[in-house]
Amino acid sequence: MLLDSRSFLQCRTKLYSTNRRSMGAVYLGPNRSNSVLHLTYQLARSNRTFLILLAFLSLISGALSAAFLALITYSLTPNSHSHFFLAVLFSITCVLILLARHGHRYFVTSLGNRLETHLRLELVQTIISCPLRRLERRGPSGLFTVLTHDVGTITGLVLSMPTLLSDAALLLGAFAYLGYLSGYLLLGLFMAVVIIGMIFYFKIVSKNMHLFDQIRDKYAILMGHYSDLIAGTKELKMDADLSSRLVDEHIHNATNDLARINLQTAQKHSFGLNLGQATIYLLIGLVVFVYPTLLGATPEVVLGYVIVILYAAGPLESIINSYPVFISAKVSLRRIADLKDELSLAKEPSLQYESILNSGVFEEIALVDVQFCYPDSNGTGKTIGPINLNLRPGEITFFVGGNGSGKTTLVKLLCGLYAPDSGVILFNGNNVVLKELQSYRERFAVVFSDFHILGHALSLYDFELASKDDLTHSFGLGEVLAEYDTLNIRGLSEGQRRRLALLLSVLDSAEIHLFDEPGSDLDPDTKRYFYEELLPYLRLRGKAVLVVSHDDRYFSQADRLITLHDGKIISDIHRTNG
Incomplete structure (x- = not known):
C-alpha cells in the first residue's frame, strides 16, 4: 500500500476515533439545545473533577478576597494592633490569592483546550462523513468560518472563564465582608442597587442580540471574498479592473458593513457600561452621604464600603464586559449546531471491515x-x-x-x-x-x-x-x-x-x-x-x-x-x- 490513507486517490474517508469521555468532548447533535448553558452542562458531565476543583478554588478565592479586604480595612482603623502581624497576614493572603487564581487559570485553560480540540475534531469528522454533493452545495468559505471563527469564539469564552470566576469569587467575598461589617440592611440596599443596574444593562444589550447574528453573517461573507482573493490571485493580477472592482464593490463594502455593525454594537455596549459606571458612582454617593445620615453608619463602616466599592469596581466591570462575549459564543454555538444538523442528515457510515x-x-x-x-x-x-x-x-x-x-x-x-x-x-x-x-x-x-x-x-x-x-x-x-x-x-x-x-x-x-x-x-x-x-x-x-x-x-x-x-x-x- 503506497499511502497510509488513500485520501483523494482512493476517495477514502478517514474517520477520527476519540475517547470522548476521557477527553471531555462535546457532541452537538440534532435536536439539542444550542445555548451556552447546554455547553456548560455537557462540560460538567464530562469534566466533573475539573469543575469540582474549580468550584473549590472559587470558594477559597472568595474567602481570601474577603480576608484581604478585611485586613486592609482593619489596618486603616485606629484600633488596629501590630502592623507587623497584619503585614505578615497580608503577605500570606496575597500569596494564597495568587495561587488560587493560578489554579483557576490552569484548570479552565485545560478545559478550553479540550473543548477547542474536540469541537474541531467533531466538525472535521462530520465534514468527512458528509456526502460530497452536500459539501459542494455548502461551499468552503462557510465551513472555514465555522472551523475558525465560531470555534475560536466559543474557546475564547471558555478561556476567559478564569478571570470571570475569580472576579465573581472576589465580589462574593466582598459582599460577605460587607454583611459582616454592617449587617444585612445596608448590604441589602447595596446589592439592590447593583442588581438593578446590571438588569438594566443586560436588557439593553439583549435587545441588540440580532446585531451579533449580523456580525457573524457579514464575517462569513467576508471569508468568501477572501477565498476568492486567494484562489484567484493570478487572474486578479492579470486584470486590474477586475481586481479593483472586487476590492471596491465587494471586499470594501463587506468590511464597511462589518465595521458599521461592530460600531453599533460597541455604542450599545458603551451605553450599558456608562450605566454600570453610574451605578458605582451612585453607590459611593449613597455610602458617603446617605448611609451616615439616614442609617447611622459609622465612619469605619463607610470606609469599609468605599474600599470595597473601589476594589470591586474593576471585577464588576469585567463581568459586565463579558456579557457580549457570552452572546457571541451563543451565536457561534448555534451556527456550529446548525452545521452539524445539516451535514449529519445524510451522514455516511465508516468503513465496514466485514463488508x-x-x-x-x-x-x-x-x-x-x-x-x-x-x-x-x-x-x-x-x-x-x-x-x-x-x-x-x-x-x-x-x-x-x-x-x-x-x-x-x-x-x-x-x-x-x-x-x-x-x-x-x-x-x-x-x-x-x-x-x-x-x-x-x-x-x-x-x-x-x-x-x-x-x-x-x-x-x-x-x-x-x-x-x-x-x-x-x-x-x-x-x-x-x-x-x-x-x-x-x-x-x-x-x-x-x-x-x-x-x-x-x-x-x-x-x-x-x-x-x-x-x-x-x-x-x-x-x-x-x-x-x-x-x-x-x-x-x-x-x-x-x-x-x-x-x-x-x-x-x-x-x-x-x-x-x-x-x-x-x-x-x-x-x-x-x-
Missing part, C-alpha cells in the same frame, strides 16, 4: 438504470441517466463527450462519491448500499481533474517507496523525490504535481484506476508516455482503467469508447487493441 465488498477479486461493476439529478431553485435540474453500464478488469475504458455532457458526474457515481437518486450499482453482483459505500470506494485509485495533494500532511504518503520505483524516473520525478523528506508541494509546478498524483495512483494496489482529464498540465512526452505506455501497463496487470479525456489523439488506446451527451450514453464502442 462483503472487501472479499473476493473484482470481477464486474454494473450500473443498472442509474440516474442522478442536480436540482436547481425550481426543484428541477440537469439529470444524468438512466445509465446502464458494465465494467470489467483488464479493460481500458474512455469516457468522452463535450463539456457538460456528464462525464465527471458519471465517474463520481462510478467510484461512489455520488449516490444515485435511482437505480443501483452492483459490485460483483452485490448491491452497493449506503453501509457498503466506503468499502466500495476502497477498490478505486482516483486522480480527478481538480486533484489535491495533502501538502500539509505529506507523511501520509509513502514517498520513500515511490522514490525507489522505476516509474518515478519514467515520470521525470527522480530528482523531485530524491529528497522526499524535504519535499515542498507548493514549490512544484502544476505539471509536476499532476505527474506526482498520477504516479501515486499508478503505484497504488487498487483494482480500479480512474483518471479524470489526466493529460491536463502534462508536456507532450509525458502525456504520450502516460497514454501509450502506462495505461497498457495497468491493463496487463489486470486493472480496470477508466479515463475521462478530450485527447482524441489517444482514443485509439481505449478498448472501449463511451460517448456521453446531455447526461446520456449515446454510443458504446468496443475496440480491439493488439
Whole structure:
C-alpha cells in the first residue's frame, strides 16, 4: 500500500476515533439545545473533577478576597494592633490569592483546550462523513468560518472563564465582608442597587442580540471574498479592473458593513457600561452621604464600603464586559449546531471491515438504470441517466463527450462519491448500499481533474517507496523525490504535481484506476508516455482503467469508447487493441 490513507486517490474517508469521555468532548447533535448553558452542562458531565476543583478554588478565592479586604480595612482603623502581624497576614493572603487564581487559570485553560480540540475534531469528522454533493452545495468559505471563527469564539469564552470566576469569587467575598461589617440592611440596599443596574444593562444589550447574528453573517461573507482573493490571485493580477472592482464593490463594502455593525454594537455596549459606571458612582454617593445620615453608619463602616466599592469596581466591570462575549459564543454555538444538523442528515457510515465488498477479486461493476439529478431553485435540474453500464478488469475504458455532457458526474457515481437518486450499482453482483459505500470506494485509485495533494500532511504518503520505483524516473520525478523528506508541494509546478498524483495512483494496489482529464498540465512526452505506455501497463496487470479525456489523439488506446451527451450514453464502442 503506497499511502497510509488513500485520501483523494482512493476517495477514502478517514474517520477520527476519540475517547470522548476521557477527553471531555462535546457532541452537538440534532435536536439539542444550542445555548451556552447546554455547553456548560455537557462540560460538567464530562469534566466533573475539573469543575469540582474549580468550584473549590472559587470558594477559597472568595474567602481570601474577603480576608484581604478585611485586613486592609482593619489596618486603616485606629484600633488596629501590630502592623507587623497584619503585614505578615497580608503577605500570606496575597500569596494564597495568587495561587488560587493560578489554579483557576490552569484548570479552565485545560478545559478550553479540550473543548477547542474536540469541537474541531467533531466538525472535521462530520465534514468527512458528509456526502460530497452536500459539501459542494455548502461551499468552503462557510465551513472555514465555522472551523475558525465560531470555534475560536466559543474557546475564547471558555478561556476567559478564569478571570470571570475569580472576579465573581472576589465580589462574593466582598459582599460577605460587607454583611459582616454592617449587617444585612445596608448590604441589602447595596446589592439592590447593583442588581438593578446590571438588569438594566443586560436588557439593553439583549435587545441588540440580532446585531451579533449580523456580525457573524457579514464575517462569513467576508471569508468568501477572501477565498476568492486567494484562489484567484493570478487572474486578479492579470486584470486590474477586475481586481479593483472586487476590492471596491465587494471586499470594501463587506468590511464597511462589518465595521458599521461592530460600531453599533460597541455604542450599545458603551451605553450599558456608562450605566454600570453610574451605578458605582451612585453607590459611593449613597455610602458617603446617605448611609451616615439616614442609617447611622459609622465612619469605619463607610470606609469599609468605599474600599470595597473601589476594589470591586474593576471585577464588576469585567463581568459586565463579558456579557457580549457570552452572546457571541451563543451565536457561534448555534451556527456550529446548525452545521452539524445539516451535514449529519445524510451522514455516511465508516468503513465496514466485514463488508462483503472487501472479499473476493473484482470481477464486474454494473450500473443498472442509474440516474442522478442536480436540482436547481425550481426543484428541477440537469439529470444524468438512466445509465446502464458494465465494467470489467483488464479493460481500458474512455469516457468522452463535450463539456457538460456528464462525464465527471458519471465517474463520481462510478467510484461512489455520488449516490444515485435511482437505480443501483452492483459490485460483483452485490448491491452497493449506503453501509457498503466506503468499502466500495476502497477498490478505486482516483486522480480527478481538480486533484489535491495533502501538502500539509505529506507523511501520509509513502514517498520513500515511490522514490525507489522505476516509474518515478519514467515520470521525470527522480530528482523531485530524491529528497522526499524535504519535499515542498507548493514549490512544484502544476505539471509536476499532476505527474506526482498520477504516479501515486499508478503505484497504488487498487483494482480500479480512474483518471479524470489526466493529460491536463502534462508536456507532450509525458502525456504520450502516460497514454501509450502506462495505461497498457495497468491493463496487463489486470486493472480496470477508466479515463475521462478530450485527447482524441489517444482514443485509439481505449478498448472501449463511451460517448456521453446531455447526461446520456449515446454510443458504446468496443475496440480491439493488439
